[in-house]
Amino acid sequence: MVDSASSAHGDLTLTNLTKSFGEFVAVDDLNLVIPEGSFFALLGPSGCGKTTTLRMVAGLEEPTSGSIAIGKTDFTYEKPYKRPVNTVFQNYALFPHLSIFENIAFGLRRRGVKDVETQVQKALELVELTHLASRKPNQLSGGQQQRIALARAIVNRPALLLLDEPLGALDLKLRRAMQIELKWIQTEVGITFVHVTHDQEEAMTMADTIAVMNEGKIEQMGSPADLYDNPRTAFVANFLGQSNLIKGSIVDSTSDGKIVDIFGSKIGLSASRNHAHDSSVLLGIRPEKIRIAPAGTAMNGNVLQGGTISDASYIGVSTQYQVEMPWGQELMVFEQNDDGTPPLLKGDSVVISWEPVFTFGLAGDQDANAGSEANPDSE
Amino acid sequence: MSTALLHTGGKSKKATLSKKKLLPYWLLAPGIIWLLIFFLVPIYQLISTSTQTQGFGIGTYVQTYRFANFIDAITSSRAQLFRSFEYAFLATAFALVISYPLAYAVAFKSGRWKNTLLVLIVAPFFCSFLLRTVAWEQILGEQGLVIKVLRFLHVLGAQGHLTATPFAVVAGLTYNFLPFMTLPLYASLERIDIRMMEASGDLYANALTTFRRVTFPLSLPGVVAGTLLTFIPAAGDYINAELLGNPQTKMIGNVIEARYLEIVDYPGAAALSLVLMVTILILVMAYVKRAGTEELV
Numbered sequence: 214m215v216d217s218a219s220s221a222h223g224d225l226t227l228t229n230l231t232k233s234f235g236e237f238v239a240v241d242d243l244n245l246v247i248p249e250g251s252f253f254a255l256l257g258p259s260g261c262g263k264t265t266t267l268r269m270v271a272g273l274e275e276p277t278s279g280s281i282a283i284g285k286t287d288f289t290y291e292k293p294y295k296r297p298v299n300t301v302f303q304n305y306a307l308f309p310h311l312s313i314f315e316n317i318a319f320g321l322r323r324r325g326v327k328d329v330e331t332q333v334q335k336a337l338e339l340v341e342l343t344h345l346a347s348r349k350p351n352q353l354s355g356g357q358q359q360r361i362a363l364a365r366a367i368v369n370r371p372a373l374l375l376l377d378e379p380l381g382a383l384d385l386k387l388r389r390a391m392q393i394e395l396k397w398i399q400t401e402v403g404i405t406f407v408h409v410t411h412d413q414e415e416a417m418t419m420a421d422t423i424a425v426m427n428e429g430k431i432e433q434m435g436s437p438a439d440l441y442d443n444p445r446t447a448f449v450a451n452f453l454g455q456s457n458l459i460k461g462s463i464v465d466s467t468s469d470g471k472i473v474d475i476f477g478s479k480i481g482l483s484a485s486r487n488h489a490h491d492s493s494v495l496l497g498i499r500p501e502k503i504r505i506a507p508a509g510t511a512m513n514g515n516v517l518q519g520g521t522i523s524d525a526s527y528i529g530v531s532t533q534y535q536v537e538m539p540w541g542q543e544l545m546v547f548e549q550n551d552d553g554t555p556p557l558l559k560g561d562s563v564v565i566s567w568e569p570v571f572t573f574g575l576a577g578d579q580d581a582n583a584g585s586e587a588n589p590d591s592e
Numbered sequence: 593m594s595t596a597l598l599h600t601g602g603k604s605k606k607a608t609l610s611k612k613k614l615l616p617y618w619l620l621a622p623g624i625i626w627l628l629i630f631f632l633v634p635i636y637q638l639i640s641t642s643t644q645t646q647g648f649g650i651g652t653y654v655q656t657y658r659f660a661n662f663i664d665a666i667t668s669s670r671a672q673l674f675r676s677f678e679y680a681f682l683a684t685a686f687a688l689v690i691s692y693p694l695a696y697a698v699a700f701k702s703g704r705w706k707n708t709l710l711v712l713i714v715a716p717f718f719c720s721f722l723l724r725t726v727a728w729e730q731i732l733g734e735q736g737l738v739i740k741v742l743r744f745l746h747v748l749g750a751q752g753h754l755t756a757t758p759f760a761v762v763a764g765l766t767y768n769f770l771p772f773m774t775l776p777l778y779a780s781l782e783r784i785d786i787r788m789m790e791a792s793g794d795l796y797a798n799a800l801t802t803f804r805r806v807t808f809p810l811s812l813p814g815v816v817a818g819t820l821l822t823f824i825p826a827a828g829d830y831i832n833a834e835l836l837g838n839p840q841t842k843m844i845g846n847v848i849e850a851r852y853l854e855i856v857d858y859p860g861a862a863a864l865s866l867v868l869m870v871t872i873l874i875l876v877m878a879y880v881k882r883a884g885t886e887e888l889v
Contacts, residue, residue, distance in 0.1 A: 273790050293793040300794045306787040310809045319805075320795035365795070 221297050222372045223284020224248050225270065225405065230279035232265050239265040241429035243279070247422075249372075252399045252406045254420035256413060258452070258584075262429040263409045267375050270407065271300050283372050294323070299366035300375040304382055305358045307350035313337075313361055314346040320369040336368035339398060356387045363395070367402055376408040380415060392418045413453050417441070425449050427584070445488045447495060447575055448584035456497045457544045458581040463492040463574075473574065476540045480515045481569035493577030500545035502571040505534060508562035516566040520544070525559050532556045536563060642862035651856045658859075665863040669847045673867070676844040677875075679758070680827035683765035687773040687822050688815070690766070695777035695814070700786075713774050721768060722831060728764055729755060729835045756838035764832035772821035780814025781807075816883045824872055844868055 225247040232240040240262040247253045255263040268274040270281055272293030280289045288296050299320065307316050317333045326332065337343045340360035350358055359379060366374055379395070380388045396419045399406045410416050416423050417437040424434040425448070433440060433449045444450040447458060461475035463482075470483040473496055480496060487494070498515075506512060508519075523543060524535035527550075534546040534557065546565060550556070557563060643661055644653035666673070698709045716724060732738055732754040742748040754760055788810065792802040808815075830845025837843075844864065851861040 271790075271794060273793070292798070293790070294796045294798050298794070300791070302787050302791055302794075304787070306785065306791040308788060308791070308806060308810075310812075319792070319797070323796035323801060369795070 221283045221286040221288075222249065225373055225407070226280075226282045227266070227270075228280045228282070230266070230269065230281065231277045232262075232269060232274060233277050238429050240269070240276075243429070243431065245424065245431065245434075247405060247407060249284075249405055250403055251421045252396065252408065252419055254408045254410060254416035254423045255426055256410055256416040256423050256452075257426035258411055261426040263411075263426045264377060266426075267300075267377055267407065267409045270373070271298055271375055272296050297372040298375060299369050299371040299373075300377065301359075301362045301366050301379045303377045303379070305350075305362035307358055307361060307365070309350055311349075312346065313342070313348050313350065313353070316350065316361060317365045317368050319365065324369070332368055336364040339367065339401070340364045355383055356391065359383060359391060360394075363398065367398070367404065370402075371404060373405045373407060376406060378410055379408070380412075381410075388415070395419055417453070425452060427452075441499075442571075443486050443573055444497065445575070446583070447579045447581055450497050450573070450575065451582065451584035455500055455545060455585075457500060457503075458495045458497050458575065459542060459544075460577065460581070461494050461496045462577070463487075463489065463494055470569075471574070473572075475517075476538070478515075478517050480517075480572060482572045482574045483570060486572065487574040489574050489576050491577075495575040495577050495579065495581055497573040497575060498567055498571060500533070501531070501547040501549075502567045503544070503546045503548075503565050504567065505536070505546050505548055505557065505563050505565050507557065508564050510564055512564055512566035514566050514568045515572060516564060518564050520563045520565055522557055522559050522561045522563060525556060527556055534563075536565060638862050638865060641858050642866050644859045651858070653858055661859050661863040662867060665860055666867055669844060669864060672842050672844045672847045673871075675841070676827050676868075677871075679762050679765060679833075679841075679843060680823050680829075682762045683769065683826045684773075684819050684823045686762070686766040687770050688819060691770060691773040691777050691818065692815075695774050695781055698778055699781035699784075710778070713771055713778075716771060725764055725768065725831050725835050728760075728767065732760055732836070755836055756841075758837070758841050760836035761833050761841045761843075764836045765826045765829060768829075768832065769822040769826055772825070773818040776817035776821060777811065777814040780811045780817070784810045812883060816880060820876060820879075824876070827872055828868060 225245075227243050227245040230240055230243040230245075231238065243262075243266060255266060257263045265274060269276050272288070272291060272295075276289060280287055282288060283297060288298075308319065311319070314333055314337075317336050318329050321329045321332055333346075334343065337346060340363060342357060342360055342364070345353060345357065345361075350361070353361065359382075363379070376395075380391050383391060392415055395406075399419075406419075408416070408420060420437065422434065423437055423440055425432045425440065427448050433445045435443075440449060440453055444453065444456070450456040450458060459475050461473040461480065463471045464474045464479075465472035467481070470481060471487055473480045473482050473494055475496055482494075482496065489495075504512065517538065519539040520536040522534050523537045526533045529550070531547045531549050534548065536544045536546055538544060544565070548556075640655065641653065643655065643657045643659055645656045645658050645661075646652075647654040694713075698706060698713070702709050730736060734753065734755075736754075739748065739752075739754055742754075743750065743752065748754075784807065788806050789802055792806040793799075797805060827843075828845050830843060830849050833841050833843040833846050834849075848861045848864050848868075851857040851864065
C-alpha cells in the first residue's frame, strides 16, 4: 500500500503552489526547494500561509494549483496515508484511547512492519521516555507529550517530517530545552525537518535555512545569520529581531558600495547589502550594532550627531536607549554593560556610530514599519 | 447541626470554611429530596409488595415474606421475559446502525445545517410517545398506504400484514428510542478533535482503518450511553407490543401491566418488576465493565 511512499526520497520541491479559500489567497504561487536532510523553517506571522503550505505537503489540504514532489515522485494529489511524510501536530494529537506504546506503534502497524516492538523501543529511547510506554497520553506532561508526538512520527522514518508549531504549547524554559533537543534529534536521524513557526527565535535556534513568509509569499530565504544581517525587505528586517530604518538617498558610489545621505550625514553602505532599486533607500541598522557616547566624543565609521536620549532602560546585560534624532525619529540603541562606565541618562546629548559593514539598504518605497506589528518582540 | 454552624455567624474564619464545605450538600439537597420521595419510597413499596400474599378480598394483600413469588413470576412469564430482552436487543442494534451514520454526518459533515438537523432529531419529542405509536399503527395497518403498496408490489401476499407482527413491534421500539441513541452518539462524535483523524491519516491509516482504530473507539462513550438509553426503556416497554403486536409478541411490560391492572395481582407485578430491574442492572454492569469506558476521556 505504501511501497511507493517508502521508496521516495530526495529534495522537497514545491512548484507554483497556490491555495485559495474563496477570494482569499492563502498561498500565492510558491516556489521552494527544501534540500534532503536539512532543518528548514517556514517563519511568518499568523495568517501568512505557512500552516496551509504544511498541510498541503501533508496531504490534509488540496492545492488549488501547482505541484508537490519529493525527489522525482509527485505527491500533489496523493492521499495523506500514501505519502512518505509524517507530522508532529500542534497540540500533538496523540490518540487518547491508546497507550504511549500503541501511539508510537500506530504507523508501524498500519504499514505491516515486522519488528514493531524493537522499533518503538528505539524511538522511546531516542526521546528518553522508555519508562512511560504503558501510560495513556493524558497522564503525561506537555513536554512529554511533545516528545511522544515526535517519536510517533520519527519511528516511521519518513522522507520528510513536518512540525506544526511544535513547541507553541510549552512554557519558555521547556521550549528552549526542546529547541536544542529537536535540533540534536534531527542531526541524529538525518530526516528532512520542515518546521512551521511564528517564533523567530525558535526558527533561528533550530533551522539551517529559514524562509520568511508574508501574505502567501516568501519574502526572503536564507541562513539565520544571512536573514538577520542582510534582510532584503522591511518586513524581514522588522519581523526578525528589531531594526532602525531611516529614510535616505544614495548620493555617490565608491569602489565597494554607496554613500547615502540621511538628513545631511553621509553613511557608507556596502554593495552586497544594498537592495534598493534606485536612489531612494531605507537605511537599516540593528540596535545592538550601534555604539553610543556623550556628544563631542570622537567616533569612527558611520557617525550620526545631535541625538538626545529620550528613554533609557537598564536590563542587566545591556542598556536599551531610545535616541531622538534631530529629524524627529527615535532610534533604538542596545549597549552591552561591559565597559564599567555608568549608563547615560535620559536627556543626555549623544553621538552614535556603527561600522559601515553593518549597514543594510532596503528599497525606499516600502512601509518602514512592515512586519513590526507582527513581531512579538517589538511590543 | 448544620443550622448550629450557620448561626455561629460569618465573622469567624472557621464558620465561613464550614459554610463553604456545606455548600455542595445544599446544592445536592433538592435532588436528594426528590430521589428520596420519588425513587426510594416507591422502590421500598415495590420490594415490600413483592413478597405479600392475598388477604381478604380482591386487591388486599398482607406481608407474609413469600419469596416464592419470584419463582412463580419467573416461571409463569419466562417466555415474555426472554422476548423482551430479544426485542430490546434487536431494537438497540437497529437503532445503533441507523443512528451512527446519522450522528456522524451531523457531527462532521453538516456544516451550517447542524442546528437544524439537531432540532429535527429532537422533533418527535414534541408529540407524545403514545400518539406517535398509535399513528404507526394506522400507517402500518390494513387501511394504510404502506400495506397497499407492498401488496401491489407483491412483496406481501393478500393475507400478509404488518401490524400484529414481531417486525412491527421491533420497528416501533427502534423508532421510538432512536433519538436516545442519536443524541449521545452525536455528543461524543462531535467532541472528537478532527486532528485525531488527520493524525491517523498521516500515520498511514486509510479512511476505513481510521474509523475502526480511531473514530469508533473515541466515540465509545456515546455508543455505551446510547445503547443503554435505548436498551433499558425498550426492555421495559409495553406500548409498542400492545399497539403494534399480537398475543404472541407480548413483552414483560405487558405482563406486568396485565397483572397490575387486570388481574389485580400486585405482588406478582411487583416481583416481575424487580426481576426485570435486577436483570437489566446485571446486564448493564457486565456491559459497562466490558466496554471499559471509564478508561476513556
